Amino acid sequence: MLLLLAFVNGSFFKPAFFLQLVTNGLSNGAIYAAMALTVVIIYKTTGHLNFAQGEMATFAAFVVYVLTAEQHFNIWIALPVVVVLSMAAGAGLERFLIRPVESRSNLAVVIVTLGLFLLLNALTAVIWGTQPKTGLRPFPGGIHDQITVLKGPPQFAIGYGAIGTWAVLIGVVIAISVLLNKTKLGLGYRAVAANRESAQLVGIPVSRMLMLGWALSTGIGSIGGVLVSQSSGTLDFNLMGSVLIYGFAAAALGGFDSIRGAIVGGLIVGLAEALLPNLFTFVGSELSLAMALVIILAVLLVRPQGLFGTARVLRV
């Protein structure tokens, strides 16, 4: 442990620098949280992991690109339209692609979503090419579009993009919690998540709830795709590759069946990714993902169900 201290980066503790790192971490973390949310919402009712989540989001981001850059719609008109279309597409995928194979085995579903991953990835590349496009900008994203808190050096500034990302995440979380906790539809969804068989027995149309899960997840995913494009300043067919890995990591950390866990997990993964390479001189930015995964592994060793996940206890 003492040896580790020798590698601590001194400037890490300068307030402005540290705050800047935290801000960056939380803004990436918000995106990971959104992607973790898409994973969790499907997992809760179906027990499946959708590996095509990221590619579906990329595809949606490209549709937003077509509507804004080529058809010149305002992005705030294009985005809701694409979210609604994505939700319909998500529900359709569940109904016509997942459900027919679901009764066979869980592995069949895994293969189908992996296939969907490859298909959408290739399709995006075929339609829009492999050259990166200019990133989408729902929020001002120029070099001066930021609020400077500390002049520095080192400077501490919060970009409008980061603020926008937080606002969107908060909006999504509020919308989801109202839907799930205050409406009858949400009650049905949670009942299916708690006990699928009993939900059927009290008359809840379970298959519709599974479609609802996919619809919500795909809708949030498309928002996530646009946010990733904004924060990375680019848009290409591999947009979501690493983001989805962080998203899955966040979901694992928070607990695959916990919405709160997805949010907290996403923010922690974002923070770890931003802070660790700067705290230790021997961790380059290329190692930040590995370091984040080490921390997650450590947490999961102690709490296999994740920070907020439900431990499966069977009373016999």
Next chain:
Amino acid sequence: MALLEVQGLRAGYGPVAVLHGLDFEIPEHDIVVLLGANGAGKTTTLRALSGMLPASGAARIDGQSILGLSADRVCARGIAHVPQGRGTFNELTVIENLEAGAYLRRDTAAVKADIDRWCEVFPVLGQRRTQAAGQLSGGEQQMLAVARALMSEPRLLLLDEPSLGLAPLVTRGLFERLAEINASAGTTMFIVEQNANLALDIAKYAYVLEAGLIALQGPAADLASDDDVRKAYLGF
């Protein structure tokens, strides 16, 4: 005319046939009990009736066929099934469990009144309204499962081994409640039980299932008092 009429009911799991053609009927407002040893097909019978298992033959409620309907449609026809092992929504609160039981109802005000009503009938539920169902004891969960089923205002209540895993005193309390509800609300009940003594006590009519066939039937009081029957089928 009986509320539920069943003819030649066959069901099973994949290639394994469990029920080999059951005929029985359940008159309206009565409590009917289905007895039998482990593996006789009691649970399978209930699951076939509530649309959880594919089945052949005929089953009609009020003359309308229910076989082949999905479980939520069967529920809409007025059949509520309390599954074995209770099946409460453990992550949901007691109130939410009851609300979920009324999922198909549109009369919000009456649903609220019914929640209060069943919380009075089962006071333990009233005291734990906002607690997660998973935190309740086994007996309390069984009360909740019964109350949740009643929230759908069923014409026919199917109960699968309500006594399973409960202390004798708790079981007795539960059966007393069931008899009261039957007497006051006239809810028809079809109870699967291993605890034959208690079940025959509150039931009007009984069927005994053996290896997927009805081996014996008769008024509950007759079965309970017949020594040969008791030794051969009921194990006491």
